[in-house]
Amino acid sequence: MNPYGEPQSSRARARVPGPGNSAPDDDQSSYRPAPDAYRRGAGGRASVGSAPAGSASVGSASVGSARVGARASVGAAAPVRGTGPVARAAVRPGPPARTPDDEGSIGGGGRSGGGKDKSKAAKRRRRTNILTAAAAVLVIMLGAGVVGGTYFFDDVDLPSPVSEDQSNVILDTKGAVLAKLGEQNRTVVPEAQINKVVEHAVxxxxxxxFYKHHGIDMKGIVRAAWNNFTGGDQQGASTITQQYARHAADLKDISYNRKLREAVIARKMEGKYNKDQIMGMYLNYIYLGRGLYGIQAAAQGYFGKSVTTKAGQKNAITPYEAAVLxxxxxxxxxxxxxxxxxxTINPTDAKARWEYTMANMLEMGWISQDVYNKRKYPTVKKAAKSSATKGVDGKxxxxxxxxxxxxxxxxxxxEQEFDKGGLTVTTTIDPVVQKAAEEAGSRKSESSPMNDKPATYQAAVIGIDPKTGRVLGYYGGDDPTxxxxxxxxxxxxxxxxxxxxxxxxxxxYTLAAALREDISFKTRWDGTKLRPNGTKISNAGADPGTVCKGQIKRCDLETATIKSYNFPFYWIADGIGRDKVIAAARDAGVGHMYTDDGKLVDLNKTDKETWTKKGYFDNEVAFGQYRVVPLEHAEGVATIVGGGVHHDAHFIRSVSRVDPDTGQKSIVGSEKIDGKEVFNPDQMSNLQSVMKEIVEVDDRDLRNGQEGIAKSGTWEFKEGSGDTWFVGGMPQLAATVWVGGxxxxxxxxxxxxxxMFGAGTPSRIWKKFLDAVIKAKDLEREDFPRRVETGNPDSSFANGQAAPPPPQNQPDNNNDGCVLDFICGPDGNNGNNGGGNNGGGNNGGGNNNGGGDPDDGDNPDDGGGNPEDGTNPDNGNNPVPPASPGQTGEPENDGD
Structure with missing residues (x-):
């Protein structure tokens, strides 16, 4: 039995598992770390020394100078070890302390001002101190005999209030909780805002x-001492003030000496803080199971309510619920x-304990007889699957x-401030877009085009608001760790x-750079021109006579873009300078790029001088040889979709913190959504219009007739494809999809x-993602700007022959059995032109536009199943020609 008349287990009082919390009352047997999504390294606590039995003094070390994170030691030469960064949002000293003669009312803990001790009050305080010392001597005599009582009382200093660790709450853009991260699932609330019925129930x-004594219960101490002396179980005899004193001073050892120190600290604490302050500190510290620390987290965990809701208001904690907590x-x-x-674990004992609490509330006048008579045990929420961290595990x-x-x-x-906790982070994540991204890209989703793919395949799906840079949906894999x-x-x-x-x-980006240099989509380029080292620029292994419908020496840039021929892009980079291509990518949002030997280059901290050095980037950068980060590429895609206005891609809208003393919320960080125009809007309308044709060619029209723009891409690996992409979007959402290993x-x-090519599985993921968003949000159709054709068709950078003169007398349809000229190419092969840009080869399988797979959504010119689809000697089976300086010899074409 404890001093209050009810049975007490070996784990009596607030169990506070985990680093930085005292063990249960006189019990360390059940120590366990608190659940934590991002666990910090365990920090040491200050040791609390115990003087040897019979020694004359305890030493000069004090408790008072320690703050959270470096507990002061009690005892001679006790080492102090820092705990590392923890939260500082403690309940700080507030109103003046209660005067010693203010016993507190039965009704409860009213706030009172301080003042000078009156003679009678001073005598009462001295008498209490003497009783404390006397009790100390009694405990010492019964235990082991440590020190003299009065000297001990004067020597022990008062610790500072503890700043409790809190969790950080992560919300989606709609305010729903995505996760709770931090050392402990705790939300510190100012005592002044806590519903009084909760304080009275506790x-x-x-x-x-609690509201009558001065920190210790003399009768309880004597009762516990007698019980221990006569062979009973060791008892805590701890008041609320003692429990908090033990926590603040980090007193963990099981000994009479510790109990004595605890009592002395509690007595001194009552002399400095009033009852409300002590109650507030205690309520923010206690552990209530399920990984819930502090009364606010417990109220939310057990009842889905807040202790700060005033009595009488909707969803306020009731006396019955307060008694449960x-x-x-x-x-x-x-x-x-x-x-x-x-x-939910032990309903029988829980209800018996609840009855005990309700009876005491009635006895002390904290509830009326009517409330007591109408008592009914409230419904308690079941424990969440995850305690200290919500929502993110395994998702x-x-x-x-x-x-x-x-x-x-x-x-x-x-990171230290993050570890302090108490932050509320509102992210940019839109739950509708996030769900669509996961269902489109995850192999675990039955409706995903990835569902039938091997476990060695992986996709990434990123959706960004092109008007703000907000990342609305982000799928980067199923395993968050x-x-x-x-x-x-x-x-x-x-x-x-x-x-x-x-x-x-x-x-x-190459096209954006070209448009900056006044190059028109009508410029013509020569696909037969060799590189400076004498090697040819391959175009999917197609017969030169079929490229660009037989016009390989005068192929216009628009056709080359739609068919994804490489040669114009190589010569654009060669003519305007590859550094301008890289600069365009950087301006759009690509911040990093890898060299062939794996060196990561920060494009925002380097320039032309670095980019053009030997061993960095060659003209092949114009068609995607060098690795980039998908998220940064998605940011660049959003810039193109957004008409040339760049916004930094970001995941946070705002960050706020609640002041533990005032309860006021303040913004400590916020997003910056001001955009910067990096490309001319007319030039972007020109580019967007060409990219719209790619959507049509790939048969990826969006739901409800919504306009979309896109570009596919593939990069080789061994004899096939290693990276496949489909990027673009609609005015409301930019979408980037990657599929690889x-x-x-x-x-x-x-x-x-x-x-697999970009026009295959990646394009189907892209369409599913955007269609799902359109449907779920019921988006109205929004069109891209009307096309403004820009640039000089006769640009000096172009190297192709002039366009042939128009035919004077066009004969009637007589093209080897073709029905219509516009369906047939000049060679009469029904538009297939020998495989077009789809051959499946290009020096090892590089830039194949669909490989003739009807499911890839390619148009007839992109392979069409002709024999040239990667089967003839020129289609990827020939040795790769020697690489030019700085090249790797990888294929130039990407296999769209």
């Missing part, structure tokens, strides 16, 4: 004389000897937390550690066994 359960404090979780007082959305933490650091919110296939951000360092070759999707590169195949 006092009734744990210390019904208070009754749990005694033993929140089961042990080997007792099941604890969580009503794709967990990957977003890496980017949240990285952006917090960019906002100036350090694994590889981030969207951003290649490491979970431990938050640094970039990978990327993928974008293939022909990178041509959108999980962990390691693999040769990607479609279900029919043919090579």
């Amino acid at each position: 006092a009734a359960a744990e210390d019904k004389n 208070a009754s749990i404090i005694k033993q929140p979780e089961p042990t080997a000897t007792h099941k604890g007082y969580d009503p 794709p959305v967990g990957m977003i937390m890496r980017h949240v933490r990285a952006e917090l650091a960019e906002m100036g919110i350090s 694994g590889i981030d296939y969207g951003g290649y951000m490491r979970g431990d360092t938050l640094k970039i550690d990978g990327g993928q070759s974008p293939g022909s999707t990178f041509k959108i 999980a962990k390691n590169k693999v040769e990607l195949k479609e279900a029919n066994g043919r090579d």
Whole structure:
């Protein structure tokens, strides 16, 4: 039995597992770390020394100078070890302390001002101190005999209030909780805002004389001492003030000496803080099971309510619910000897404990007889599957937390501040777009085009608002602790550690650079011209006579873009300078690019001088040879979709913190959505119009007639495809899709066994993603700007022959059996032209436009199943020609 007359288990009082919390009352047997999504390294606590039995003094070390994170030691030469960064949102000293003669009312803990001690009050305080010392001597005599009482009282200093660790709440853009991250699932609330019925219930359960005593219960101490002396179980005899004193001073050892120190600290604490302040500190500290720390987290976890809602208002905590919470404090979780007082685990004992608490509330006048008579045990929520961390374990959305933490650091919110907790982070994630991204890209989704693919295949799907840069949906893999296939951000360092070759999707930046240089889509280019080292620029292994419908020496840039021929792009980079292509990509949002030997280059911190050095980037950059980060590529795509206005892609809208003293919320970080025009809007309308034709060619028209623009791309691996892409979007949402190997590169195949290309599975994921968003949000059709044709058709950079003169007398249809001229090419092969740009080869399978797979959505010119689809000697089976200086010899074409 404890001093308040009810049975007490070995885990009595608030169980506070995890680093930085005291063990249960006189019990360390059940220590366990708190659940945590991002666990910090365990920090040391200051040791609390115990002087040897019979020594004359305890030493000069004080408790008072310690703050959270470096507990002061009590005892001679006790080492102080820092705990590392923890939250500082403590309940700080507030109003002046209660005067010693203010016993507190039965009705409860009213706030009172301080003042000078009156003579009578001073005598009462001295008498209490003497009683404390006398009790100390009694305990010493019964225990081991440590020190003299009065000297001990004067020597022990008062610790500072503890700043409790809190969780950080991560919300989606609609305000729903995505995750709770931090050392402990706690929300510190100012005592002044806590519903009084909660405070009274806790006092009734744990210390019904809390408002009357001066920190210690003399009768309880004597009763506990006598019980221990006569052979009974060691008892805590701890008041609420003592429980908090133990926590604040980090007193963990099981000894009479500790109990004495605890009592002395509690007595001194009552002399400095009033009852409301002590209650507030205690309520923000206690552990109530289920990974819930503090009364606010407990109220939300057990009842879905807030303790700050005033009595009488909707969803306010009732006296019956408050009594349930208070009754749990005694033993929140089961042990080997007792099941604890969580009503969902041990309903019988929980209700008995609740009855005890309700009876004390009535006895002390904190509830009326009518309320007591109408008492009914309330319904308690079942425990969530995850306690300290909500929502992210094992779910794709967990990957977003890496980017949240990285952006917090960019906002100036350090890791230490994050670990303090108490932050509310509102992200840019739209739940509708997020769901669509996951269902389109995850192999686990039955409706995803990835569902029938091997486990060695992986997709990434990224949706960005082109008007703001907000990342609305982000799928970077199913394992939030694994590889981030969207951003290649490491979970431990938050640094970039990978990327993928974008293939022909990178041509959108080459075109943006060309348009800047006044190059028109009507310019003509020579596909037979050799590189300076004498090697040819291959175009999917197609017969030169079939490229650009037989006009290989005068192929216009618009056709070359739609068919994804490489030669114009190589010569654009050669003519205007490859550094201008790279600059256009950087301006759009591509911040990093890898060299062939794996060197990561920060494009925002380097320039032409670096980019054109030997061993960095050659003209092949114009069609996507060099690896980039998908998320950064998605940012660049959003710039093109947005008409040339660049916005930084970001995951955080705002960050706020609640002041623990005032309860006021303040914004400590916010997004910047002001865009910067990096490309001329007329030039972008020109580019967008060409990209609209690619959507039509690939048969990827969007739901409800919504206009879309796109570019496909593929980069080779061994004899097939290693990276496949489909990028673009609609005015309301930019979408980037990548499909490649999980962990390691693999040769990607479609279900029919043919090579995968950007116009295949990636384009189907892209369409499913956007169509799902259109449907779920019921989006109205929005068109891209009307095309403005820009540039000089006779640009000096173009190297093709002039357009042939129009025929004077066009004969009637007589093209070897063709029905209509516009269906047939000049060679009468019904538009297939020998495989067009789809041949499946290009020096090892590089730039194949569909490989003739009807499911790839390619138009007739993109392979069409002709024999040239990767089967003739020129289609990928010839040795790769020697690489020019700085080249790798990889194929120039990407296999759209």
